[in-house]
Amino acid sequence: MGDVRIGILGCGGRMGRQLLAGVMDTPGAQLAGGSERPGSAVVGQDLGVLAGREALGRSAVDTPAVIFADSDLVIDFTLPRATALHAGLAAEHGTALVIGTTGLLEEHLAELERAAQTVPVLRAANMSLGVTLLMELVRQAAAKLDEAYDIEVLEMHHRHKVDAPSGTALALGEAAAEGRNVDLDDASVRVRDGQTGPRPAGTIGFATLRGGDVAGDHSVIFAAEGERLELGHRASSRQVFVQGALKAALWLQGKPAGLYSMRDVLEL
Structure with missing residues (x-):
């Protein structure tokens, strides 16, 4: 060929x-x-x-x-x-x-x-091989850690990016939702502002940062009483x-x- x-x-x-x-x-x-x-x-x-x-x-x-x-x-x-x-x-x-x-x-x-x-x-929302593996790890972690572990997806990109949250952040949220066997549309929280009240159990939160020339930083945080697990990936190029x-x-x-x-x- x-x-x-x-x-x-x-x-x-x-x-x-x-x-x-x-x-x-x-x-x-x-x-x-x-x-x-x-x-x-x-x-x-x-x-x-x-x-x-x-x-x-x-x-x-x-x-x-x-x-x-x-x-x-x-x-x-x-x-x-x-x-x-x-x-x-x-x-x-x-x-x-x-x-x-x-x-x-x-x-x-x-x-x-x-x-x-x-x-x-x-x-693919992200072609990086590292991010592909990260999604698999997030899926497995969400399946093993119950709702005592709050899930937050944090991402940062360059100032020119036009969509938010990033496609990769949403894909990571989807991986977490699959692990928890829930629908991301029902579980996701995209915006927090003002008197929001306590964090609802079982939700998957998103936070978006924009600035500079950042190629792409993504973290998924599993936060519980007494400990926090963070899975992440940073693209420098x-x-x-x-x-x-x-x-x-x-x-x-x-x-x-x-x-x-x-x-x-x-x-x-």
Whole structure:
């Protein structure tokens, strides 16, 4: 088998540029192309230059359909509404899809599930291998520690992040809810302000911090009378997300249609 042809959507963003470089550096992968939204100043620029490398002679386009047609697999770190549209293109062109977009709503997830009936789709709120393992540890801890242990999810990201809580924080909360066998929508507490009263037993709290250039800090705290267990992960570079996304892309190639996660990649 030859190299996997990988296309990058949102190739002009911080993650997109690092993904371009990552594909170029990964044995077994070949950069098939990159796209940005219409009107972006990135459109028409050389992909190699965007990646901080020598010119490749191939430019960023503003038509994602072209990227799906030319690729074996596409990596998408864009915006929720765009990702939902990209899922349809993946199914139309028979192209595998790796999704790192956060902030997806139920209607967006429905489009992913529809595409996964035709092509392999892998979605992760966080591509880091360390975070994937953290979610598993949180799930196990929540299953073993009863409601005497209050659960709080704390996250911090850079000042430019637009969604809160982060997709990773919500995924960690979901892991805790699965461990406790409860519905996260019913158990979560997202905001505390003013006279809130005592903490309701069994809830899963979220706290969000924003500032500076923090790539991503996440902690899950299990607090009881007399002791506190903290499970956490800190990303000092977005490169860990790039590495995870590329590992997922190479793993996904050749898989049957279906919806996959990083847990599948690590065989958890």
